[in-house]
Amino acid sequence: MTETQVEKTADIPVQGNEHGERKWTDFFTFCTDHKVIGIQYLVTSFIFYCIGGVLADLVRTELRTPDVDFVTPEVYNSLFTLHATIMIFLWIVPAGGGFANYLIPLMIGAKDMAFPRLNAVAFWMIPPAGLLLIASLAVGDAPDAGWTSYPPLSLMTGQVGQGIWIMSLLVLGTSSILGAINFLVTILKMRVPSMGIYQMPLFCWAMMATSLLALLSTPVLAAGLILLSFDLVAGTAFFNPTGGGDPVVYQHMFWFYSHPAVYIMILPFFGGISEVIPIHSRKPVFGYKAIAFSSLAISFLGLIVWAHHMFTSGVPSWLRMFFMITTMIIAVPTGIKIFGWLATMWGGKIRLNSAMLFAIGFVGTFVIGGISGVMLAAVPFDIHVHDTYFVVAHLHYVLFGGSVLGIFSCIYHWFPKMTGRMINEFWGKVHFILTIVGLNMTFLPMHKLGLMGMNRRIAQYDPQFTSLNQICTYGSYILAISTFPFIFNAIWSWVKGPKAGDNPWNALTLEWMTTSPPAIENFEGTPVLQTGPYDYGVHYGSDEVTVVNTEQPVAVNT
Amino acid sequence: MKIPSSIWTLLIGISLTLVSLWYGQNHSLLPVAASDSATLVDGLFNTMMTISTGIFLIVEGGLIYCAFRYRRRQGDNSDGPAIEGNVPLEILWTAIPAIIVIGLSVYSFDVYTALGSINPHADHGGESHQSMRMSGSAMAATLSDKPQQVASVMEMQSEEVEKEPDMVVDITGMQYAWIFSYPESGVSSGELHLPIGKETKISMTATDVIHAFWVPEFRFKQDAIPGRQSEFRITPKSEGDYALICAELCGPYHGAMRTNVVVESQESFDNWIQEQLLASKDDLNQAIAINPVDKSADDFLAPYTKEMGIHSELLNQIHPH
Numbered sequence: 001m002t003e004t005q006v007e008k009t010a011d012i013p014v015q016g017n018e019h020g021e022r023k024w025t026d027f028f029t030f031c032t033d034h035k036v037i038g039i040q041y042l043v044t045s046f047i048f049y050c051i052g053g054v055l056a057d058l059v060r061t062e063l064r065t066p067d068v069d070f071v072t073p074e075v076y077n078s079l080f081t082l083h084a085t086i087m088i089f090l091w092i093v094p095a096g097g098g099f100a101n102y103l104i105p106l107m108i109g110a111k112d113m114a115f116p117r118l119n120a121v122a123f124w125m126i127p128p129a130g131l132l133l134i135a136s137l138a139v140g141d142a143p144d145a146g147w148t149s150y151p152p153l154s155l156m157t158g159q160v161g162q163g164i165w166i167m168s169l170l171v172l173g174t175s176s177i178l179g180a181i182n183f184l185v186t187i188l189k190m191r192v193p194s195m196g197i198y199q200m201p202l203f204c205w206a207m208m209a210t211s212l213l214a215l216l217s218t219p220v221l222a223a224g225l226i227l228l229s230f231d232l233v234a235g236t237a238f239f240n241p242t243g244g245g246d247p248v249v250y251q252h253m254f255w256f257y258s259h260p261a262v263y264i265m266i267l268p269f270f271g272g273i274s275e276v277i278p279i280h281s282r283k284p285v286f287g288y289k290a291i292a293f294s295s296l297a298i299s300f301l302g303l304i305v306w307a308h309h310m311f312t313s314g315v316p317s318w319l320r321m322f323f324m325i326t327t328m329i330i331a332v333p334t335g336i337k338i339f340g341w342l343a344t345m346w347g348g349k350i351r352l353n354s355a356m357l358f359a360i361g362f363v364g365t366f367v368i369g370g371i372s373g374v375m376l377a378a379v380p381f382d383i384h385v386h387d388t389y390f391v392v393a394h395l396h397y398v399l400f401g402g403s404v405l406g407i408f409s410c411i412y413h414w415f416p417k418m419t420g421r422m423i424n425e426f427w428g429k430v431h432f433i434l435t436i437v438g439l440n441m442t443f444l445p446m447h448k449l450g451l452m453g454m455n456r457r458i459a460q461y462d463p464q465f466t467s468l469n470q471i472c473t474y475g476s477y478i479l480a481i482s483t484f485p486f487i488f489n490a491i492w493s494w495v496k497g498p499k500a501g502d503n504p505w506n507a508l509t510l511e512w513m514t515t516s517p518p519a520i521e522n523f524e525g526t527p528v529l530q531t532g533p534y535d536y537g538v539h540y541g542s543d544e545v546t547v548v549n550t551e552q553p554v555a556v557n558t
Numbered sequence: 559m560k561i562p563s564s565i566w567t568l569l570i571g572i573s574l575t576l577v578s579l580w581y582g583q584n585h586s587l588l589p590v591a592a593s594d595s596a597t598l599v600d601g602l603f604n605t606m607m608t609i610s611t612g613i614f615l616i617v618e619g620g621l622i623y624c625a626f627r628y629r630r631r632q633g634d635n636s637d638g639p640a641i642e643g644n645v646p647l648e649i650l651w652t653a654i655p656a657i658i659v660i661g662l663s664v665y666s667f668d669v670y671t672a673l674g675s676i677n678p679h680a681d682h683g684g685e686s687h688q689s690m691r692m693s694g695s696a697m698a699a700t701l702s703d704k705p706q707q708v709a710s711v712m713e714m715q716s717e718e719v720e721k722e723p724d725m726v727v728d729i730t731g732m733q734y735a736w737i738f739s740y741p742e743s744g745v746s747s748g749e750l751h752l753p754i755g756k757e758t759k760i761s762m763t764a765t766d767v768i769h770a771f772w773v774p775e776f777r778f779k780q781d782a783i784p785g786r787q788s789e790f791r792i793t794p795k796s797e798g799d800y801a802l803i804c805a806e807l808c809g810p811y812h813g814a815m816r817t818n819v820v821v822e823s824q825e826s827f828d829n830w831i832q833e834q835l836l837a838s839k840d841d842l843n844q845a846i847a848i849n850p851v852d853k854s855a856d857d858f859l860a861p862y863t864k865e866m867g868i869h870s871e872l873l874n875q876i877h878p879h
Binding site: 077247314336368371383462534 | 587588589598599602603606610613614617618621624625628630634636637638639640641643647651655656659660662663665666667669670673766767768770772774779780781783784785786788801803804805806807809810811814
C-alpha cells in the first residue's frame with residue numbers, strides 16, 4: 001500500500017506572483033473569471049435557500065394545527081408557491097451551476113470557460129429575477145397557484161403575482177440555458193490534450209449530461225410560460241377552456257421541462273459525490289464508465305418520462321402505460337450509481353469528515369427517495385397517492401436528502417480550494433447531525449400522511465393527521481436551526497480558518513494541483529496528466545516524473 | 559471459532575428477506591380497502607413495500623457497515639486497494655434492478671387493466687374505453703373542424719362499455735364543493751350516495767378550475783377538468799361512509815373541499831333518494847300530500863324518525879299498538 005506520491009513530486013509553481021489574488025470587491029462586479037462567478041452563484045443561491053427555508057417554516061407553522069390559524073389561506077398558497085419556486089430556480093439549479101462554473105475549467109486544465117462574458121451575463125440575470133419574485137410577496141400580490149401554476153387556476157387568482165412569476169422564470173430559465181451552453185462547449189473542447197474523455201473526472205460527465213438536458217428542455221418551458229402569459233394578459237385561450245383551450249396541454253409543456261429539471265437538480269451532485277467518495281475512501285471509484293454512462297442514460301431517459309406527473313389528468317391509458325415503463329427503467333442507471341458508490345467505499349480507508357458524512361447521508365437519504373419514486377411510477381398506486389403528502393415526502397427526500405446534502409458535501413469538500421482555508425470539522429459534524437435528524441423527522445411521516453389520505457397544498461387538514469403533522473413541523477424547526485452552525489462556520493473559517501495548502505485531501509484531480517485559492521489564470525502553463533483521476537492505491541514509478549517550473553507543462557502528478 | 563463471512567452473508571440475506579416479507583404485509587400504512595379495486599392496488603403496494611424494505615436494508619446496512627468497518631484507523635495514511643471495478647458484479651447489479659422494474663411494470667399493468675373489472679373478458683372490439691368529450695363553447699366549435707376529441711380515461715371495465723350501468727351520476731366540481739346529480743330521479747345533493755354492489759357510471763366535469771375526485775378507501779382519483787367530461791365506473795363493495803377529497807389545488811380553500819361518499823344497501827339508497835326528493839319540494843304541504851293518508855303513523859313518520867335515530871321497533875316497544 002502506498003500513498004499517492006503527490007506531495008513528493010508535484011510542483012505547484014504559482015507563488016504570490018503577478019497572477020495575483022482577487023480583491024474581495026471583485027465578487028460584487030461583472031467579472032468574467034469563472035471562479036468568481038462560481039462563488040457568486042453559490043453565495044447568491046445560498047441566500048435564496050435561506051429565504052426559501054423561512055417560507056417552508058412558515059408553511060409548517062401553519063400546518064402545526066389542522067385549522068387555518070396562522071396566516072390567511074390566500075397568503076398560505078403564496079407561501080408554498082414561492083417556497084418551491086425559490087428552492088428550485090434560485091437555489092438548487094443555480095448552486096449546481098455554481099459548482100460547475102468553479103470546477104470545470106480547473107478539472108480539465110483550462111484557464112476559464114469557453115464564453116466568459118456570457119458566463120457573467122448568465123449569473124447576473126439571477127439576482128434581479130430573484131428579487132422580482134420576492135418583491136411579489138412584498139407588494140401583496142404573490143403567485144398562489146403552486147409552483148406548477150396550472151391554468152385555469154393560475155389565470156384566475158393573484159394575476160399580478162402570476163405575471164411576475166412568469167417573467168422571473170423566463171429570465172431564470174434563460175440564465176440556465178446560457179450556463180449549459182458554456183459548460184457543454186468547455187467540457188467538449190477545452191480539455192488539456194492529455195485528457196481524453198475517459199480521463200475526465202466524473203463531475204464533468206455529470207455536467208455534460210445536465211447541460212444537454214437543460215438545453216433540450218428549458219425552451220419548452222419558456223414556450224409554455226409565454227403562452228400562459230398570453231392567456232393571462234392578452235385574452236388568448238391556449239389553456240382556457242371557456243375559449244376552447246385545453247388546460248392539459250399546459251401540463252404537457254410544463255412537465256416536459258420540469259421533469260428534466262429534477263434531473264438537472266440532481267445530476268451535478270451525483271457528479272460531486274462521485275468526486276468526494278473516492279477521495280475520502282482512498283480508493284478508485286468503482287465502475288467509472290458505468291457511472292459516466294449512467295449519467296447520460298438518466299439524461300436521455302429524463303426526457304421521456306414527463307407525463308408520470310399527469311397520470312390522473314385524463315390522459316389516455318396507453319400514455320399512462322408508456323410513461324410508467326420509461327419511469328421504471330430510469331431506476332436502473334440510478335441504481336448503478338448507488339451500488340457503485342457503495343462499492344467504492346467498501347474496503348477503503350474512510351475519513352469520516354464533514355464532506356464524507358454528507359456524502360454518505362446523500363446516498364442513504366437519496367435511496368429512500370428513489371424507492372418512493374419507483375413506487376410512484378406504478379400507475380395504480382400513483383392514482384391513489386398523486387397530489388398527496390406521499391409525493392411531498394418523495395420529492396423532499398430526493399431534493400433535500402439528495403441535492404441539498406450533496407451541495408453541502410461539495411461545499412465542505414471544495415471549501416479549502418475555494419477559500420484557501422479549512423472549515424471547522426466539529427461544527428461541520430454538528431451541522432450534519434442536526435440536518436439528518438431534522439430531515440428525517442420532517443419528511444418521513446409525510447409518506448404515511450399521504451397514504452392515509454392527506455392531500456397536498458392545503459392549509460387545513462383532517463384533525464386525525466394532527467400528531468404526524470406536528471412531528472413534521474418540529475422537524476422543520478430543527479432544519480432551520482441546523483443552518484446556523486454552517487453559516488457561522490463558513491464565514492468564520494473563510495476569514496480566520498487555518499490555511500489549507502494546495503491539496504489538503506491528497507487528491508488526484510487537476511483542481512488540487514494548483515494553489516488554494518487558484519491564481520487568476522488557474523495554472524501556470526498547461527498541466528499534463530500523469531495519472532487517472534481516481535488512481536488511489538496505484539503504484540507509479542516515481543523516478544520517471546520530473547518537476548518543471550518554467551513555461552513547460554507543469555502541475556505534474558503521480 | 560470465527561464464523562466464515564459467507565455464512566454471515568447468508569444469514570444476513572435470509573433475515574433481511576424475512577423482515578422485508580413481513581413488513582411488506584404488515585406496514586399498516588394504508589387506510590381500509592373498501593372495494594375490490596382497492597384490494598388489488600394494496601396487493602401491488604405490499605409487494606413494492608417488500609422489495610423496498612429489502613433494498614433499503616441492503617443499502618443503509620452497507621453504508622453503516624462501511625462507515626464502521628472501513629473507516630481510517632489512527633495513523634494509517636495509506637490508500638485503499640486500487641480496485642476499479644468488477645464486471646460480473648456490475649452486470650448483476652444492473653440486471654437485478656432491471657428484472658425487478660420489469661416485474662413491477664407487468665404487475666402494475668395487470669392491476670391497471672383489472673381495476674373495477676373482476677373478470678377481464680376478451681376484447682369485444684369496437685369502441686374501447688371511456689371517452690372524454692370536449693365541450694367547448696360555440697366559438698370553439700366553429701374554430702375547430704376536427705371531430706370531437708376522444709381520450710380515454712380510466713379503463714375501468716373497458717370490455718363492458720357495451721353494458722348499461724346500473725346507475726348514472728353526474729358530478730360537477732366547483733370552488734369549493736361537489737354537486738352530485740342523479741338524472742334518473744332528478745335529485746341533486748352535496749353527498750355522493752352509492753348503492754352497494756351496483757355499477758355506477760359517473761360523468762364528471764368542473765365549472766371553474768381543475769379539481770380532482772379522490773376517495774382514499776377506493777384508491778381512486780381522477781381530475782375534473784373544466785371543458786371536459788370524464789367518465790368512469792365504480793362498483794362499491796363495502797358499506798360505509800368514506801371521505802371524498804378534492805385532490806387538485808383549486809384555490810385557497812382547497813383544503814376544505816371535501817364531502818362524503820355513502821355506500822349503502824339498495825333499500826337505504828332508495829329511501830335517501832325519496833328523502834332528497836321530499837326535501838327539494840318547495841311547497842311542503844304538497845310534499846306531505848305525496849304520502850297518502852293510508853300510510854300508518856309509523857310508516858309516515860319513518861323518514862323523520864330515522865333521521866333522529868329512532869327506529870319503528872323502538873317506538874313499538876315504547877308505545878305498542
